[in-house]
Amino acid sequence: MCRRVKMMKHNKMLSSLQSMNSMDETNVSISSHSYYTLIAKILSVKLGFNDLAGDGEDEVEEVRNVIVSLSVDGTLDGASQSHVTKSIHMQNFKSSSIPEHNYEFDLTGDIFKILMSIKLYQKIDPKQGDELANAQQMGSSFVDLSSVLQAGGEKIVLSRLTSHFINSNASQEIQLELKLLPKSSDFEFSYLEGNPLLKKAGYVFSLNGILSPSSFVQLKEFNVKRGLYITLQDLQYERKELFETRGFTSHRARSIDGARTYTVHKFKITESEGRRMLIASLDGLHDLESSITSVPHTGVQVVDAFLNRLEVMLVLDDGGGRYLHEILNVKGNVPEQHVSIILRQVLHALDYLHSRKMRIHNDIHPSNLLVLRSGEVRLSGFWFSSKTQTSQSQRFAGRYGYMAPERLLGLECGFASDVWSVGMLTLELLLGRPFFDTSELYDAKSIFEFKKHIVEENSPSLSRQEYSEGLCLFVDACLIKNIKLRATVPGLRSKEFITKYEALQNSFFGRWANRQQVLKYFEMKGS
Known part of the structure; x- marks a missing residue:
């Protein structure tokens, strides 16, 4: 019964992608996924304490330097993965400085057995960094991720935390937006631009990089020989978006060892504009890449393109520029x-x-x-x-x-x-x-x-x-x-x-x- 419910939810989560097959210019096929990505966003934090500061007062009007820690077991390496927020300012028992950030976890295994741990801390010394070693735990709770899957992959969760203080009247709540996305093993674009007699180009992406057309694969093999081989785990983003529009964002990134810099374009394949921009980008770069043997390099160099959740991430070599x-x-x-x-x-x-x-x-x-x-x-x-x-x-x-x-x-x-x-x-x-x-x-x-x-x-x-x-x-x-x-x-x-x-x-x-x-x-x- 559990497996049957699980398959039904999988189909529901994939329906938006499969509906893209009806488009004339694009055919999309998604193979069965092997693991999930959990995206968590903190919407609000509420505190209600009698004498939290320990000064004998019955009511605390302001609480500063609150830290939230989110942890999940069952990540790709089998260990626990955690994300810690920056300090959150609390006033009148409501959060007033929630970080605008999405916290991502790559999950594997049986999603019906995975829990997310939520812990609330307050910094002991505000002058120190946002380290949990410099904080006192205030409360904790758990979220059953199977409930997110059963809700269709997206759910607003209000979690009441168990207080770690003696005062039983203390109350702590945190509201989260949780999205559970299946990661596909590969993704295929078939694209006809204008009259099919004029051009036909196909692109195939996977978690391990681009698989077609052969010209990009050959270029990737050439990059491997030059020592430019990378995976998504090798990239560290340096700054906020270089450019952003509907269905697309552009970022600067650096290899973990700091030796090379890259530009990463992220295209949302669930949006028609993102798919169109992806194809136009690859077609344009392909046109310049094919000119390598006849004219000096005139375009940026493609390193690889990865399927990451519902995005295709096109990685370009900055060459230190x-x-x-x-x-x-x-x-x-x-x-x-x-x-x-x-x-x-x-x-x-x-x-x-x-x-x-x-x-x-x-x-x-x-x-x-x-x-x-x-x-x-x-x-x-x-x-x-x-x-x-x-x-x-x-x-x-x-x-x-x-x-x-x-x-x-x-x-x-x-x-x-x-x-x-x-x-x-x-x-x-x-x-x-x-x-x-x-x-x-x-x-x-x-x-x-x-x-x-x-x-x-x-x-x-x-x-x-x-x-x-x-x-x-x-x-x-x-x-x-x-x-x-x-x-x-x-x-x-x-x-x-x-x-x-x-x-x-x-x-x-x-x-x-x-x-x-x-x-x-x-x-x-x-x-």
């Missing part, structure tokens, strides 16, 4: 000769994509340009990219401040839209900030006014008194509103502003960028 927007945050504006070095590499990559692969990038932006220490600039961020044959998907993509007028109007877009974005990129490099402030575009009215401004007002331009004539002409050629008159990428590559500095090596820009990083480090250290 930084994204261009990070350099702008340190230095500000970029001198003309360095702008020329950056742009000639961007144009080189776009020329290959446009002429050889018929692909539009759709999101040329400093956050999608990786700068290596050598000064090489590599193209990334293909999640909005598209083939020219699929104009419908091109119409509205990218960031408002970089969108061409035809894109803002919802018209069909082509290679000329990338040229407009190159012009806006040039302005941001020279100014050290975006030309348009889009931070206030939060409602339909403000977005409409911005679109109206771009379409009706004169195109952005540079002052001839502050910048060279060749640079001004380059920007003007990019930002012509009439797409038939706007410059092409090959035309931009032959512009005087680009050819004038062609004798300067990429390393010239690399030394400048790295020097600014060192100076910023010592400035921060001195402060």
